[in-house]
Amino acid sequence: MAKEMTLSGCAASAQAVKMAKVDVICSYPIRPYTAAMMELAKMVNEGELDAEFVHGEGEHAQLAVVYGASAAGARVFTGSSGVGVTYAFENYSPISGGRLPVQMMIADRALDPPGDFGSEHTDAMSARDQGWIMGWAETPQEAFDNHLINYRIGEDKRVMLPQFVCQDGYFVSHIPDKVKLPDQAQVDEFLPPYDPGNHVLDPKKPFSHGPQIRPDQGAIMDSQRAEAMLAAPAVIEEVIDSYNRIMGRSYSPWVEEFMTDGAEIVFFMQGAHAATARHAVRHLRDQGVKAGLVKLRFVRPWPTKAVAETLARFKAVGVIETSTSYGGSMRGGNLLAETRASLYDVPGRPLTTSFMAGLGGEVVPLKEFYWMAQKLTDGLKAGRMEKSVYWAGLEH
Amino acid sequence: MFDIPKESQVPFGCVTPAPVGEQPMMITGNWREYRPVIDHEKCNLCMNCVAFCPDACWQLDAAEETVAWNAKYCKGCLVCVNECSTDALSKAYELDFPDGVVRLEKPF
Numbered sequence: 001m002a003k004e005m006t007l008s009g010c011a012a013s014a015q016a017v018k019m020a021k022v023d024v025i026c027s028y029p030i031r032p033y034t035a036a037m038m039e040l041a042k043m044v045n046e047g048e049l050d051a052e053f054v055h056g057e058g059e060h061a062q063l064a065v066v067y068g069a070s071a072a073g074a075r076v077f078t079g080s081s082g083v084g085v086t087y088a089f090e091n092y093s094p095i096s097g098g099r100l101p102v103q104m105m106i107a108d109r110a111l112d113p114p115g116d117f118g119s120e121h122t123d124a125m126s127a128r129d130q131g132w133i134m135g136w137a138e139t140p141q142e143a144f145d146n147h148l149i150n151y152r153i154g155e156d157k158r159v160m161l162p163q164f165v166c167q168d169g170y171f172v173s174h175i176p177d178k179v180k181l182p183d184q185a186q187v188d189e190f191l192p193p194y195d196p197g198n199h200v201l202d203p204k205k206p207f208s209h210g211p212q213i214r215p216d217q218g219a220i221m222d223s224q225r226a227e228a229m230l231a232a233p234a235v236i237e238e239v240i241d242s243y244n245r246i247m248g249r250s251y252s253p254w255v256e257e258f259m260t261d262g263a264e265i266v267f268f269m270q271g272a273h274a275a276t277a278r279h280a281v282r283h284l285r286d287q288g289v290k291a292g293l294v295k296l297r298f299v300r301p302w303p304t305k306a307v308a309e310t311l312a313r314f315k316a317v318g319v320i321e322t323s324t325s326y327g328g329s330m331r332g333g334n335l336l337a338e339t340r341a342s343l344y345d346v347p348g349r350p351l352t353t354s355f356m357a358g359l360g361g362e363v364v365p366l367k368e369f370y371w372m373a374q375k376l377t378d379g380l381k382a383g384r385m386e387k388s389v390y391w392a393g394l395e396h
Numbered sequence: 397m398f399d400i401p402k403e404s405q406v407p408f409g410c411v412t413p414a415p416v417g418e419q420p421m422m423i424t425g426n427w428r429e430y431r432p433v434i435d436h437e438k439c440n441l442c443m444n445c446v447a448f449c450p451d452a453c454w455q456l457d458a459a460e461e462t463v464a465w466n467a468k469y470c471k472g473c474l475v476c477v478n479e480c481s482t483d484a485l486s487k488a489y490e491l492d493f494p495d496g497v498v499r500l501e502k503p504f
Contacts, residue, residue, distance in 0.1 A: 199409060
């Protein structure tokens with residue numbers, strides 16, 4: 001029977017991975033993601049999950065183990081946080097180039113130095129150009145759902161790409177919330193066993209995975225990967241439609257709107273801080289400020305059309321960045337550059353700016369959202385935004 | 397979306413058939429500056445070249461009682477020349493041969 005449990009993001013991820021009936025799991029401890037592996041280790045130990053549980057000797061090894069296991073036809077799961085994500089970096093491109101639907105959970109953690117345990121999206125965002133599907137969860141429920149959704153997207157024959165399934169460290173990974181768990185039969189209906197087809201290591205038909213290729217083959221391989229990423233949006237829409245139908249959910253594939261009816265200014269963001277933003281928007285509305293929230297669900301593939309069509313309806317958009325791109329075109333984070341590029345061809349496009357907020361794992365309190373709303377309102381009055389990046393909490 | 401000629405296509409996920417003896421999809425012997433040349437009169441089949449070549453480009457041809465050089469994978473490192481116990485091997489400039497590989501014609 002479908003049931004409701006109170007689970008942290010990590011525990012919710014573990015439940016999803018169990019229900020996805022993964023074959024091979026490779027762990028290496030680093031907080032905050034490691035709580036998911038703790039749960040999975042218990043499930044394997046207690047016989048609830050029939051999977052091979054491998055302890056990697058580091059994050060690079062973790063990715064190497066699941067790379068091989070996936071090539072052998074297994075449904076695999078691994079994960080990491082912060083510097084663990086960057087330590088494994090070398091393996092990301094070969095896995096997507098090898099077209100293996102590996103799934104990796106990332107519970108964000110700020111990168112070193114200096115050993116900051118807080119949540120910041122920079123760890124995962126650094127890997128956004130490696131040919132992996134990537135998106136964030138706002139709640140343990142969304143984390144649970146995203147794992148199942150991503151397995152089916154990645155394993156679809158039209159896609160065959162690995163997936164980073166991200167959640168903010170601590171804010172999602174360690175704060176328990178109510179999670180509706182489906183029946184195993186519903187999950188089985190949604191997510192059939194992984195069928196690698198001919199793309200599987202077989203002693204009877206030996207081939208080499210990840211061999212050196214020649215420069216004249218490189219562009220062609222890259223074009224295959226690019227085509228797969230271009231094919232992904234249609235598959236994502238189909239998969240989320242199917243998930244909503246089978247599980248009784250109501251996810252939008254690309255962007256989710258909150259109190260956007262009649263809104264003039266909107267916050268555009270991904271991940272955990274959207275939960276606070278919802279409250280900020282409600283209070284702003286009570287004060288007569290026409291604010292709203294648009295939440296992004298996938299960064300890769302970036303939903304150019306959905307972002308353009310949605311944001312074009314508003315007058316000013318404040319992109320809330322939880323990652324940095326030092327010296328980038330927007331002098332702040334990564335999302336504003338993508339947002340502005342998406343809006344470039346939209347006639348009468350809205351004013352846009354970005355807010356660096358929640359860096360190093362700081363909370364983004366309501367008063368910072370009010371401050372951001374004030375900047376957007378001022379910009380709207382003036383007809384232009386004064387700057388393309390504001391650092392919330394560090395300037396007036 | 398892309399228009400890639402049939403002869404240029406690469407396998408899905410860039411897998412290559414497992415080599416049987418040699419890997420025909422990955423010819424790497426076209427960046428030599430020098431190649432080893434053997435003087436069969438001096439060779440005593442000590443097998444140093446066979447043992448030391450990092451790319452297995454020297455093989456014993458038992459029927460002919462000689463060692464044979466495989467040009468397809470030789471990168472001209474000349475370890476074999478260095479290790480030859482009877483000075484049967486010497487280096488020769490690659491482009492002095494009519495079939496010499498031109499390094500920049502195709503990088504790999």
